[in-house]
Amino acid sequence: MVIIANIGKYFFLMTQVFSRPVNRRIFFKRLLQEIEQIGLNSIWIVAIVSIFMGAVLTLQVAINFENPLIPRYLIGLSARDTMILEFSSTIICLILAGKVGSNIASEIGTMKITEQIDALEIMGVNPANYLILPKILAALFSFPFLNLMSIILGIVGGLLIAIFTDVVSVFNYIYGLRYLFVPFYVTYSLIKICFFAVIITSISSFYGYYTEGGALEVGKSSTKAVVYSIIMILLFNLILTQLLLT
Amino acid sequence: MIEVVNVNKLFGENHVLKNINTSFEPGKVSMIIGRSGSGKTVLLKCIVGLLIPDSGEIYFDKREFTKSNIKFKTQIRQELGMVFQGGALFTSSTVEENVRFPLDLFTNWSKSEKQKRVDFCLERVGIKNANKLYPTEISGGMQKRVAIARAMVLNPKYLCCDEPNSGLDPQTAILIDRLISEITKEYNITTIVNTHDMNSVMEIADSINFIYQGNNWWQGTKDDIFNTDNKELNDFVFASELCKKIKKETT
Numbered sequence: 001m002v003i004i005a006n007i008g009k010y011f012f013l014m015t016q017v018f019s020r021p022v023n024r025r026i027f028f029k030r031l032l033q034e035i036e037q038i039g040l041n042s043i044w045i046v047a048i049v050s051i052f053m054g055a056v057l058t059l060q061v062a063i064n065f066e067n068p069l070i071p072r073y074l075i076g077l078s079a080r081d082t083m084i085l086e087f088s089s090t091i092i093c094l095i096l097a098g099k100v101g102s103n104i105a106s107e108i109g110t111m112k113i114t115e116q117i118d119a120l121e122i123m124g125v126n127p128a129n130y131l132i133l134p135k136i137l138a139a140l141f142s143f144p145f146l147n148l149m150s151i152i153l154g155i156v157g158g159l160l161i162a163i164f165t166d167v168v169s170v171f172n173y174i175y176g177l178r179y180l181f182v183p184f185y186v187t188y189s190l191i192k193i194c195f196f197a198v199i200i201t202s203i204s205s206f207y208g209y210y211t212e213g214g215a216l217e218v219g220k221s222s223t224k225a226v227v228y229s230i231i232m233i234l235l236f237n238l239i240l241t242q243l244l245l246t
Numbered sequence: 247m248i249e250v251v252n253v254n255k256l257f258g259e260n261h262v263l264k265n266i267n268t269s270f271e272p273g274k275v276s277m278i279i280g281r282s283g284s285g286k287t288v289l290l291k292c293i294v295g296l297l298i299p300d301s302g303e304i305y306f307d308k309r310e311f312t313k314s315n316i317k318f319k320t321q322i323r324q325e326l327g328m329v330f331q332g333g334a335l336f337t338s339s340t341v342e343e344n345v346r347f348p349l350d351l352f353t354n355w356s357k358s359e360k361q362k363r364v365d366f367c368l369e370r371v372g373i374k375n376a377n378k379l380y381p382t383e384i385s386g387g388m389q390k391r392v393a394i395a396r397a398m399v400l401n402p403k404y405l406c407c408d409e410p411n412s413g414l415d416p417q418t419a420i421l422i423d424r425l426i427s428e429i430t431k432e433y434n435i436t437t438i439v440n441t442h443d444m445n446s447v448m449e450i451a452d453s454i455n456f457i458y459q460g461n462n463w464w465q466g467t468k469d470d471i472f473n474t475d476n477k478e479l480n481d482f483v484f485a486s487e488l489c490k491k492i493k494k495e496t497t
Contacts (some may be wrong), residue, residue: 022364026351118334122296124323
């Protein structure tokens with residue numbers, strides 16, 4: 001019953017979120033702030049994780065492809081496809097659910113318990129629209145860029161392994177990158193990350209918005225936001241893969 | 247004038263507000279007093295629209311508020327200032343930005359006009375050289391003053407304050423009380439203050455509503471308090487030994 005009630009509350013909140021902003025100029029100002037907070041401030045973590053994972057992935061595939069019957073260029077191909085299909089969309093979003101999701105839930109949760117949201121409402125502002133819509137749109141705008149950046153840096157990470165070790169030659173690695181490339185995989189990855197962007201920001205905002213109590217409850221909301229975002233990302237990953245790739 | 251007519255509010259089985267009828271006049275500081283859990287905050291939240299009463303009406307100058315649509319509520323809310331218990335200042339904005347926020351949202355004024363109004367309001371509440379500071383960098387008393395400045399920046403017709411001097415030392419509390427009283431008289435605002443601080447009541451109250459177990463138990467002025475034989479009110483007001491002595495000497 002609690003789950004059904006929460007789903008109802010979530011969709012009710014979303015109806016309030018997707019309404020016309022009171023003041024467009026303030027809305028765009030807020031949108032830019034959120035792009036900085038959600039997108040730009042996540043570049044470092046995405047870059048570091050992508051480079052290292054691309055490198056490790058290349059090493060692991062190279063070690064497991066020791067069989068002389070398997071062409072070495074498949075190392076580049078598998079690194080590329082793993083980055084595009086799964087890592088740069090799903091795994092990066094699982095990381096962002098922790099970073100961005102907890103941040104959103106604790107920010108809105110703190111605003112809730114310190115009556116800042118009530119203050120907005122009293123001023124005649126729709127707090128859900130004012131606080132949450134810029135976050136969702138900022139994530140929708142910036143996550144695809146993070147996705148593309150992650151793909152590129154992951155592949156660069158693998159290339160660095162090819163350059164600085166002898167597990168695979170640079171020629172084979174680059175040949176593998178270009179071999180049997182399916183452009184739709186990038187589209188698929190971008191579609192997935194757009195869904196995940198909405199999931200992370202809306203679920204985290206939902207748990208923040210309905211926080212009641214004190215600092216302890218803000219912490220709990222933050223944890224719930226991350227946990228449920230991750231579950232929904234995994235669920236939608238399965239659904240979207242089934243719909244788009246099969 | 248704000249009128250509360252037959253307002254009832256229930257939380258599940260708990261009947262928190264029971265048929266409340268009262269009115270609050272312009273240019274006067276009306277205080278709602280009562281023990282913790284008596285329903286005074288619920289009443290204030292119903293008045294400002296943060297809670298919807300289960301039955302009854304609330305009128306702002308004869309305009310029905312409770313059942314009106316969002317557009318109309320927004321219109322009335324722009325005439326309403328609220329000072330929250332904790333100030334409810336936006337912690338990510340500076341003092342100046344906090345006060346300017348309603349102007350940015352609801353006026354087409356130029357930057358200089360807004361700045362002029364912000365400076366005026368901050369000066370009026372006695373805040374100097376703190377425009378660029380963040381709420382966490384100023385004291386509790388200053389936060390309350392900034393909250394009052396933000397509440398009055400759009401020239402409100404109605405001002406609601408939820409325990410405006412809780413957590414403040416007695417001297418600062420008196421300053422905040424006097425400030426509320428002064429701006430109420432100066433701008434002819436209908437002011438409602440929710441408190442259980444009897445010092446505030448004796449300092450600035452023009453009319454008092456005593457809420458007891460969800461009922462509007464007693465209504466009068468601060469002078470009436472000394473002469474009433476209402477047991478529940480006396481128990482609440484003269485709870486401390488000091489207050490008992492004061493009453494003895496006064497009567």
